[in-house]
Amino acid sequence: MTTNNQISSAASLTAPMVGQNRLVIVGATGMVGGYALRYALDNSDVKSVTSIGRKKLGISHPKLKEVLHQNFANCSPLANVLSNQDAVVYCLGTYTGSVSDEQLRVITADYTIEFARVFRDSSPDAAFSFLSGSGADPTGRSRLAFARYKGQAEKALLAAGFPCVYLFRPAYIYPVEPRNEPTFSYRLLRTVYPVFRVLFPNQVIRADDLARAMVDVVLRQTQERQGVVFENRDIRKHDRVANSPHESRFEWQFEKGAA
């Protein structure tokens, strides 16, 4: 895990858990966003969840407010519903090979940046938890389009003025429950996963574990300004720490030094 050098890494370890959190989840109809939604609704530290997406979730819950929004190239109409929120868990995204390169750029970078613009204006003290990807390259030099676009989004989020930005860079996300895989490569990865995870444990993360980490990090944020990158091994460590009664979750979040 690395902390962004634009922002202090000296987070206080004594900050209390923020009770009664109002969360926004973007992309809750998807795999990771769906797990984040269910975990947040079940979590007693969460007071309300506002889900933003273009399709209906098909569930109802006393804590859940669902907002349908079709065009993420213009998030201005969301300004009111995004006000007075404590954090967003942003899981909207798509896959290389399932859309054109231009659509991949628009969905990955432009939508994130546009959403962040409106969210920052509406809830300036809120935290931002972002589903990026392994290899994300904020320098824009990567040969992989996906890495450049995720990097572009990360860079913009860190510059947007949020007090806390958490960038999650998972490697292969194991779907846990069967789904229509976005491409042939993902169908293949799913098949070889039992072997792959033994050979390359730091190159895999379960979708539900990742989602829990993305929610937990905003529920346990401190008062300090910071930008933190969680690589795949850091996310895996969260799961071990979260299931251990002897380790503090704050240790997971803040044990590493500045980038």
Ligand SMILES: NC(=O)c1ccc[n+]([C@@H]2O[C@H](COP(=O)([O-])OP(=O)(O)OC[C@H]3O[C@@H](n4cnc5c(N)ncnc54)[C@H](OP(=O)(O)O)[C@@H]3O)[C@@H](O)[C@H]2O)c1
């Ligand atoms: N799977 C992996 O191994 C892996 C690894 C690293 C990073 N990632 C990244 O993780 C992210 C999410 O993965 P996932 O498997 O959870 O994705 P997913 O199941 O396909 O869900 C994607 C979410 O984004 C929404 N979305 C996509 N295109 C949209 C558009 N044009 N307008 C509005 N909403 C849109 C979907 O809404 P609808 O339901 O309306 O389509 C859905 O809620 C992606 O950015 C992916 O690149 C994945």
